[in-house]
Amino acid sequence: EVRLLESGGGSVQPGGSLRLSCAASAFNFNQYAMSWVRQPPGKGLEWVSTISASATDTYYADSVKGRFTISRDNSKNTLFLQLNSLRADDTAIYFCAKTKRQLLRPDYYNYHGLDAWGQGTTVAVSS
Amino acid sequence: DIQMIQFPSTLSASVGDRVTITCWATQSIGTRLAWYQQKARKAPKLLIYKASNLESGVPARFSGSGSGTEFTLTISSLQPDDSATYYCQYYNNYSMYIFGQGTKLEI
Numbered sequence: 001e002v003r004l005l006e007s008g009g010g011s012v013q014p015g016g017s018l019r020l021s022c023a024a025s026a027f028n029f030n031q032y033a034m035s036w037v038r039q040p041p042g043k044g045l046e047w048v049s050t051i052s053a054s055a056t057d058t059y060y061a062d063s064v065k066g067r068f069t070i071s072r073d074n075s076k077n078t079l080f081l082q083l084n085s086l087r088a089d090d091t092a093i094y095f096c097a098k099t100k101r102q103l104l105r106p107d108y109y110n111y112h113g114l115d116a117w118g119q120g121t122t123v124a125v126s127s
Numbered sequence: 128d129i130q131m132i133q134f135p136s137t138l139s140a141s142v143g144d145r146v147t148i149t150c151w152a153t154q155s156i157g158t159r160l161a162w163y164q165q166k167a168r169k170a171p172k173l174l175i176y177k178a179s180n181l182e183s184g185v186p187a188r189f190s191g192s193g194s195g196t197e198f199t200l201t202i203s204s205l206q207p208d209d210s211a212t213y214y215c216q217y218y219n220n221y222s223m224y225i226f227g228q229g230t231k232l233e234i
Binding site: 035037044045046047050052057059110111112113114115 | 226
């Protein structure tokens with residue numbers, strides 16, 4: 001069974017930094033794009049960032065571009081999110097998630113949403 | 128920018144009812160639409176992908192339909208375990224994901 005385990009959350013003052021980690025197991029981590037999605041208290045889901053399987057491509061929501069950096073270590077099956085210049089509205093549960101892919105022909109996939117999620121790690125930004 | 132709009136925001140129904148949640152995209156997205164279920168204090172769970180494809184292990188009472196700008200999630204016979212918040216999501220391969228605001232289903 002696919003397992004994703006986030007860590008690194010905590011309380012931080014505005015302007016501070018945190019580094020989130022997501023340890024993956026039970027699938028070929030180096031073959032899947034991975035994402036971070038967050039959920040502010042009592043609110044809906046917001047996509048934050050995605051990184052391709054080989055880490056050659058990264059994508060960010062406008063709300064975090066220039067402040068957050070996604071990365072991965074395929075040798076350790078771990079996904080990261082570096083959070084800098086944190087603001088109060090970054091307060092949320094941060095989930096890591098695995099991309100669902102569908103093989104169309106040899107070495108060519110389509111991608112369809114997020115089919116495995118961790119339980120999340122909480123980031124609280126407050127003075 | 129594409130926005131995803133769900134209706135209703137909250138829904139109250141009884142066991143055995145047939146319920147439908149609607150999701151609109153502000154521009155055509157083909158069938159690049161997924162549905163998720165999120166129970167309180169839990170991670171979301173993928174139910175439907177590519178608008179109408181049932182994810183493995185998801186009960187057959189869940190179904191999805193639509194294309195272009197209008198999509199629906201239907202639960203054919205509501206069960207007590209279906210109490211949750213449901214989200215639609217547009218995806219552009221894996222370069223972007225946009226969620227609807229959610230529909231809270233109370234049983």
